[in-house]
Amino acid sequence: MTTRQELRPNHRIRARARRAITAPLAAALAAGLVVTAGAVPVQAAPPAVAGTWSALMYRSLTRPQTATTLRTTIATQQATVVTRTGEIAKATTRNTAAQTGLTTATTAVTAARARQTYALTSLATAKTALTTAQAAQKKAKTAKKRTAAAAATTKAKNVVAAATRTLTARQTQTREAVTALTTAQVETRTAAALLVNATAARESAAAAVRATQQRLALLPPAETLAGQASVLSKDVVAQARTGFAVTDTTTVYGTTVHKNVAYAFKRMVDDAKRSGIVLSGGGFRTKQRQIELRKINGCPDVWLAPSSSCRVPTAIPGRSLHELGMAIDISSGGKTLTRSSPAFKWLSVNAKKYGFVNLPSEAWHWSITGG
Numbered sequence: 001m002t003t004r005q006e007l008r009p010n011h012r013i014r015a016r017a018r019r020a021i022t023a024p025l026a027a028a029l030a031a032g033l034v035v036t037a038g039a040v041p042v043q044a045a046p047p048a049v050a051g052t053w054s055a056l057m058y059r060s061l062t063r064p065q066t067a068t069t070l071r072t073t074i075a076t077q078q079a080t081v082v083t084r085t086g087e088i089a090k091a092t093t094r095n096t097a098a099q100t101g102l103t104t105a106t107t108a109v110t111a112a113r114a115r116q117t118y119a120l121t122s123l124a125t126a127k128t129a130l131t132t133a134q135a136a137q138k139k140a141k142t143a144k145k146r147t148a149a150a151a152a153t154t155k156a157k158n159v160v161a162a163a164t165r166t167l168t169a170r171q172t173q174t175r176e177a178v179t180a181l182t183t184a185q186v187e188t189r190t191a192a193a194l195l196v197n198a199t200a201a202r203e204s205a206a207a208a209v210r211a212t213q214q215r216l217a218l219l220p221p222a223e224t225l226a227g228q229a230s231v232l233s234k235d236v237v238a239q240a241r242t243g244f245a246v247t248d249t250t251t252v253y254g255t256t257v258h259k260n261v262a263y264a265f266k267r268m269v270d271d272a273k274r275s276g277i278v279l280s281g282g283g284f285r286t287k288q289r290q291i292e293l294r295k296i297n298g299c300p301d302v303w304l305a306p307s308s309s310c311r312v313p314t315a316i317p318g319r320s321l322h323e324l325g326m327a328i329d330i331s332s333g334g335k336t337l338t339r340s341s342p343a344f345k346w347l348s349v350n351a352k353k354y355g356f357v358n359l360p361s362e363a364w365h366w367s368i369t370g371g
């Protein structure tokens, strides 16, 4: 059972570990290999190297799906560009029609105004003729001439009345032409704005395609991401040792492993199964169990004798990656792996994709550092 007093020194160790940045991690950060959620100043924040390792492995193992998703997104975005291009064509047609309408309406107003001016002149001429006819009527001396003059006056009045009606009609036509011109001007502005918007929308859609294409082009190969994770493996182990708790582990198909390697391990088991290789194994064990194993395996000394001096190589308690859930003793079909096992051959080719490395002296022992 753990008491508060026992936990305190642990906290101090953890704080020291946070302040210290180990050389490989610093190199990885300098090379821009480590991808973090934001721009984290190296000296300010604790390097969550185990989280970085997991994130890199996750990105590596999901790289094909990410690429597929990006390609699907590009196809959708390209379809949007086609739609937007169609909208530009429609907007261009409407804009051209609006320009033609504006020209027609402008011409119609000019013509209407000219006809109105002509009607005004005609009315003035008719009024002058009427005045002349009325004067002639007053001067007429004979009955015959008075009758003819009266007829001329009546005719002149009719001409004035007709010219007045024409002028009224021309004025109405001018007002209508001006209204039509105003409508055409509004439509011209609307159509021009729509064309600007449609052009901007297509540019925006095309930019989205380019951005996604760039994301796809810059997507690192899975091997690169796994390689970046492997550079960090020793730091992951060092960090996991400071303040390790059993709650840091989880169980994958009956094997207890550190949460940070759980996804990669699960994917390895799943992918192996797809290739006809069934993997199982013993992962996490407590320090107490490690001490027991040292005794069971006949190590000359529990705490000092090298691993190789035991009947079965067994790490000194506190040094085994099993105590962190970051090493797994793998068996297949109920048998511990040997170098001739099909599972060993499969792992030799594939395990590095999942961040696992073999300890050469033990065919069954696979861990994130090979230690």
Ligand SMILES: [Zn+2]
Residues within 6 Å of the ligand: 322, 327, 328, 329, 364, 365, 366
């Ligand atoms: Zn082992």
